[in-house]
């Protein structure tokens with residue numbers, strides 16, 4: 274059986290098209306959605322992601338604003354800026370790019386964002402609402418995974434799902450979404466004693482650990498759906514050779530750029546699957562599409578407009 278590649282880029286484009294329509298209909302009613310992205314410091318990957326968020330907003334007609342702050346910005350200064358954004362009626366969505374510099378308490382910052390403007394879905398109010406199945410702003414990457422499954426016709430209800438990774442951004446909300454959708458969910462992490470024992474039972478296996486090639490073929494059930502949320506940059510040729518033995522295309526990509534992006538699945542694992550998301554080109558692309566969706570949803574919620582008219586809530 275040859276595995277189906279789940280094309281995150283194509284699904285993200287489809288979602289963005291739908292969001293664009295929703296933005297236009299809000300704009301016609303005089304309510305252009307507004308998104309402000311806050312970047313503290315100059316982490317190169319974060320700079321790329323925030324630029325991409327602003328660019329996507331512009332393409333869809335969302336009024337976006339990027340606030341860039343020096344790496345030595347104090348927590349108090351950042352809290353002051355968030356307070357102003359919370360009070361600004363033109364701002365529907367606020368996003369603080371992570372990671373933050375170490376001297377800033379990330380939890381305190383995420384809790385300072387108005388839950389109604391929390392387009393990342395990281396505020397405890399949104400986390401709690403998601404947990405009890407109430408309408409909320411849902412973290413973008415896990416919400417994107419649900420869209421990939423749904424739009425690829427992969428049923429979740431009643432299936433055995435395993436989530437490897439327990440981060441607040443991906444693992445925990447992902448397991449909650451799967452559970453809310455009727456799956457049986459096991460959550461594994463660094464302390465799990467026999468990881469393979471769990472992963473081999475998964476009909477849908479979602480992995481977000483940041484460990485390149487962690488999941489090897491012997492850990493995958495024949496015919497499983499593999500969702501790779503890991504994005505790891507390899508910048509040593511010997512690591513590429515070890516993970517992708519005999520893969521001339523990957524080595525050529527490395528030789529051209531000096532690094533390659535890989536996921537948490539060893540590529541040979543795909544051969545046992547019925548479908549998988551590649552890295553790059555899988556769920557990463559959905560993160561920004563879902564942020565656009567959340568911004569429109571926040572804009573509607575703040576104006577007490579129904580959200581069930583959205584192409585998907």
Ligand SMILES: Nc1nc2c(c(=O)[nH]1)N[C@@H](CN(C=O)c1ccc(C(=O)N[C@@H](CCC(=O)O)C(=O)O)cc1)CN2
Nearest residue numbers: 322369370371372393413504553554555556557558560
């Ligand atoms: N406040 C937030 N910070 C961070 C989040 C988040 O959702 N909210 N997620 C990540 C980074 N991130 C967006 O911020 C993000 C990661 C990956 C991608 C993506 O498109 N990945 C592509 C590869 C892109 C490349 O070539 O580098 C893929 O996997 O195909 C988009 C956004 C941490 N911080």
